[in-house]
Amino acid sequence: MSDNAKIKSAWNDLNSHARFTLAQLFGADPDRAAKLSQRLEFDLGEMGPVGMRLDWSKTHLDDALLGIFETLADASGFGAARAALFDGGIVNPTEGRPATHGALRGSGSEADVEEAEALLARMGMLVDAIHQGALGEINHLIHIGIGGSALGPDLAVDALTRDLKLVDVHVVSNIDGLALEQAFAACDPQTTLIAVASKTFTTTETMTNAMSALKWLADNKVDDPSGRVVALTANPEKAVEWGVDETRILPFPESVGGRYSLWSSIGFPVAMAVGMEEFQAFLLGAQAMDIHFREAEGRANGPLLAAFGDLYYARIRGCQTRAVFAYDERLALLPDYLQQLEMESNGKSVTAQGAPVDGATASITWGGVGTDAQHAVFQLLHQGTHLIPVDFIASIAPGDELDPAHHKALLANCFAQGAALMSGGNMSADGKDPARGFAGDRPSATILVDDLDAATLGALIAFHEHRVFANAVLMGINPFDQFGVELGKKMAKEVESGEGDFDPSTKALMEAAGLG
Ligand code: F6P
Secondary structure (H helix, E strand, C coil), rough: CCCCHHHHHHHHHHHCCCCHHHHHHHHHCCCCCHHCCCEEEEEEEECCEEEEEEEEECCCCCCCHHHHHHHHHCCCCCCCCCHHHHHHHCCCCCEECCCCCHHCCCCCHHHHHHHHHHHHHHHHHHHHHHHEEECCCCCCEEEECCCCHHHHHHHHEEEEEEECCEEEEEEEECCCHHHHHHHHHHHHHHEEEEEECCCCCCCCCHCCCCCCHHHHHHHHHCCCCHHHEEEECCCCCHHHHHHCCHHHECCCCCCHHHHHHCCCCCHHHHHHCCCHHHHHHHHHHHHHHHHHHHCCCCCHHHHHHHHHHHHHHHHHHHEEEEEEECCCCCCCCCHHHHHHHHHHCCCCECCCCECCCCCCCEEEEEECCCCCHHHHHHHHHCCCCCCCEEEHHHHEECCCCCCCHHHHHHHHHHHHHHHHHCCCCCCCCCCCCCCHEEEECCEEEEEEEECHHHHHHHHHHHHHHHHHHHHHHHCCCCHHHHHHHHHHHHHHHHHHCCCCCCCCCHHHHHHHHHCC
């Protein structure tokens, strides 16, 4: 049988496989919780251990489904694709490029890793020099970027600076001037550094904000405003043209995609906020997850198993969304980060070869933070008509130093939600009131980390990157391009300049706002 025929037959088998409820699955196998849970432990030497439990037992995956998914992975060339990812092969065929973000954390071809190490050393020197006063007193950093040049730094700075903050970081992305004004209001221009983060160094929002930040420094009588700018980019020539001195340009390779660039110099504000040593721990945690992803096979591979679950719900059960709830304030920005990672990577309609895809691709990622979300959106999860697979993420060690009762209640809520979604029941006295009934059988997965330190955060983000990659391979799509954002960008320029032929609705809106 050809691989294509095997792929087709695997999808047919997945579709026709008998559907059991979660209660039936647990009832049929007393070891189910253990079998579908995995403990990952990485020894990072001086950086300490990273540990996490991945529990996929409250999903509808069973032994037979997993076997079919493993067959699908083989027929889809998962092993070869994974090897190509780490060996610098062309895994982004529409742009004829490799995807070398792994090399930034030591997982890649020798040449790519060597290049990454040199770039990281350069960043380390600049970070240390600034910490030691090379640019005068620096207390604030306004990091200007958008999409992948902002979401990762924002998440990591927010997650890792609860105990330690060497510099006060503000991430600004929106072209709405209010965003930048808010950062200005919180910073003293005399002690503020501006980081302009843009892979291309041409993105309208970022370049507009960067110009306004430079003007703000000048208006506030800062000597040599350009001397306070650091550029983080894969296009250093553009940064020089823009006026940044070469000594303050931190380049990264073109083969690193925007939404995969947190490990590169785009992570500069993270290193500025927590120091290079912590940033190294962050990279090492990601590297440990890379090694797991490279070496573990089939269902024993955490990110691959998660992708099996994603595809089962998106393609077999027709779920259009997937929700992520972090029961940890430090991960409040994780859903935003994952939205770009998952939706910009896998929100496609054609295969890597340009043929129409055979089934749904990335589901819509959304989520929030627990317990807040319980009092806002969980009603729909429990009683709504949509089936929504949920991921819960929590840490055994608390992030706070208050009465342990806080953390105990946080974890109790997290675990109880997964259990309630699965079990269902009826909350009325006679157990019959439909308004108080819960159908149950609603799936969830739980990632329970030992402690949310820098290394664990790195491992957690790398887990999701690999999960996205595994999904893409199984669907036959290219997760590393993003042409879907281009049409809107082009038309925004046309609307702004008034050049172009617009539909009557758009014309009327332009007229109403005095545009064009
Ligand atoms: O418009 C989408 C996008 O290209 C993202 O992929 C990217 O992360 C973001 O814009 C920012 O791009 P840049 O880093 O080149 O400014």
